Amino acid sequence: MADVPVAASLLPDFLPDAAGWVPAARRVPSPNFDARPDGMPLDVVVIHNISLPPGQFGTGDIEAFFQNRLDVSRHPFFETIREVRVSAHFLITREGELVQFVACTQRAWHAGQSEYCGRQRCNDFSIGIEIEGADDQPFTPAQYTTAAALVTALRAAYPIQGVAGHSDIAPGRKTDPGPHFDWPRFVALAGLPAGLLPYRREG
Ligand SMILES: [Zn+2]
Numbered sequence: 001m002a003d004v005p006v007a008a009s010l011l012p013d014f015l016p017d018a019a020g021w022v023p024a025a026r027r028v029p030s031p032n033f034d035a036r037p038d039g040m041p042l043d044v045v046v047i048h049n050i051s052l053p054p055g056q057f058g059t060g061d062i063e064a065f066f067q068n069r070l071d072v073s074r075h076p077f078f079e080t081i082r083e084v085r086v087s088a089h090f091l092i093t094r095e096g097e098l099v100q101f102v103a104c105t106q107r108a109w110h111a112g113q114s115e116y117c118g119r120q121r122c123n124d125f126s127i128g129i130e131i132e133g134a135d136d137q138p139f140t141p142a143q144y145t146t147a148a149a150l151v152t153a154l155r156a157a158y159p160i161q162g163v164a165g166h167s168d169i170a171p172g173r174k175t176d177p178g179p180h181f182d183w184p185r186f187v188a189l190a191g192l193p194a195g196l197l198p199y200r201r202e203g
Helices: 061-066 076-081 141-157 183-190
Strands: 033-035 044-050 090-092 098-100 106-108 126-132 162-165
Touching: 044 141, 061 090, 090 141, 126 141, 141 183
Parallel strands: 044 126, 044 162, 090 126
Antiparallel strands: 033 106, 090 098
C-alpha cells in the first residue's frame, strides 16, 4: 500500500474552527485545561500513546480519565493515577475515530515537564495527540490515516513548525509513542516537509 499524502483541501472537516474545535471529532470536553500564555505561537504537535488499563483498548477509560471520572475500582492501576489531572487535545482510537477533549486554542495538560529545541513547558505552545496504543504493539492503519489527516489540517490552520514524540521532549521520563510508531509512514501520509520532520533529540 502506497503512502500517498492526504490533501488538506479534501479534509475540511478536520480543519479546526475559530474556537479551535475540529468538526470531524467527537467532542468529549475535559475540564483539565487552561489558557495558553498571551501571544504564544501554537507551533508544535506532540504525538503520544495511551491505553487504559495499560495494554487494553476500547474500554472508555481514557475518556473517563481525561474527564476526571475514572472508576478506580475497575483496575488496580487506576489507584496510582486517581489524583492525576491530565488531558490531551485529541485521542485517536484503534478504529481511527477522532475524539477531542480540549480546544486547540486552549492549553491541554499532556506534556508535563518538557523541552522542545530549548523551549520549556511544551504545553504552552503545543497540540497533544494521543494515539490509543502501547509501546509494545503496532498501531492500526486507520490510526495513521486519521493522524495524518489531522496533522495536515492543523498545519493549514496554525504555524506548525515541528512534530515530536513525547519521548523526544521528555527523554528519560517518557517513552511514548514508542518504537512501534512508524514515523516514516506517518511523515509520508501527512506529507511533512523535511523542515517539520519529527524532532529527534541528538543522542
Ligand atoms: Zn505521552
